[in-house]
Amino acid sequence: MKATIAAWVLVLFSCAALERDNPADPGSDAYDPGLAGGIPAPSTFREIAVTYDYVNFEWDPVAEADHYEVTRHRQPDGPSEIDPPFVTGQPHMEDNGVEPGVQYYYRVVSVASGGQGSEPSEPFPVKTPPTPALLVVYPAGGEILAVGEPLNIRWKVNAPGISAVGVQLIREDGLEINDIAPGPIQRQDSTNFVWTPTAVHKGPDCKVNVYDHADEGVHAMSPFFEIK
Numbered sequence: 001m002k003a004t005i006a007a008w009v010l011v012l013f014s015c016a017a018l019e020r021d022n023p024a025d026p027g028s029d030a031y032d033p034g035l036a037g038g039i040p041a042p043s044t045f046r047e048i049a050v051t052y053d054y055v056n057f058e059w060d061p062v063a064e065a066d067h068y069e070v071t072r073h074r075q076p077d078g079p080s081e082i083d084p085p086f087v088t089g090q091p092h093m094e095d096n097g098v099e100p101g102v103q104y105y106y107r108v109v110s111v112a113s114g115g116q117g118s119e120p121s122e123p124f125p126v127k128t129p130p131t132p133a134l135l136v137v138y139p140a141g142g143e144i145l146a147v148g149e150p151l152n153i154r155w156k157v158n159a160p161g162i163s164a165v166g167v168q169l170i171r172e173d174g175l176e177i178n179d180i181a182p183g184p185i186q187r188q189d190s191t192n193f194v195w196t197p198t199a200v201h202k203g204p205d206c207k208v209n210v211y212d213h214a215d216e217g218v219h220a221m222s223p224f225f226e227i228k
Contacts, residue, residue: 030182031067038116039064042091045124052100052131057124061091065110068168069117072097073105076123085109101130106180133159135219141223147199154192155210155220167193170201170221184213204228 014119040062048056062068071080086093097138098104105123137154145151153167164184170177180195211219 015080039112039118039163041043041118041121042068042110043121045106047126050126050128051164052129053094053098055098055104055126055128056093056127057106058092059108059121059124060111060151062118064112066113067111069111071107071120073123074102078104078105080107080188097102098128100128103127115143132160133157133162133218134165134212136152136208136210136220136222139208139222139225141225143225145197145225145227147197147202147227150194150196152192152194153210156186157191159218162212162214162218163187166211166213166216167195168209168211169197170207170209171205173203173205202227
């Protein structure tokens with residue numbers, strides 16, 4: 001009898017010790033809010049790309065997670081701008097719904113296959129830059145153009161002080177720069193220019209540069225494209 005009682009005391013003591021060390025138990029000495037649902041909250045966030053209208057970031061995967069739910073906030077503890085939350089099966093988020101020059105905070109919840117969810121992660125701050133003064137719309141990058149094929153270069157002017165622009169072709173990492181527009185293009189006249197490359201323009205590392213004709217320091221470049 002004494003041995004049986006001692007065994008039960010040992011079991012109860014062990015269970016109490018486990019409860020004290022259970023990170024998912026709010027009464028535990030080792031309580032971790034991220035484990036309140038029995039699954040860790042995401043952590044270690046990293047920016048991949050942030051522009052004035054686009055945010056791309058990732059986080060360390062949670063082994064127990066089947067998917068993740070992401071919310072976007074303008075204050076760390078403010079209401080979400082994404083309702084219902086964005087759902088992704090990968091530890092990665094791309095957001096095309098942001099505005100220029102705004103401080104955002106993202107929170108991510110890990111969700112297990114059985115539906116249990118973690119507490120929201122700590123807020124991940126991301127600030128979008130302001131709208132650029134100039135923006136090249138086309139080429140968008142990755143195009144392969146043939147010599148003699150007309151290229152319709154397009155851009156946006158977002159700054160009211162820019163009245164005219166110039167257009168350049170940049171090759172070989174900036175070692176060769178050619179003005180391809182015959183002169184300044186007035187803003188009120190057009191935001192595009194049709195240009196036909198010749199054999200001297202061939203190369204795999206071409207960019208278009210559109211610049212403020214009054215201040216070449218204000219400019220925008222396209223991604224790389226190829227002329228062959």
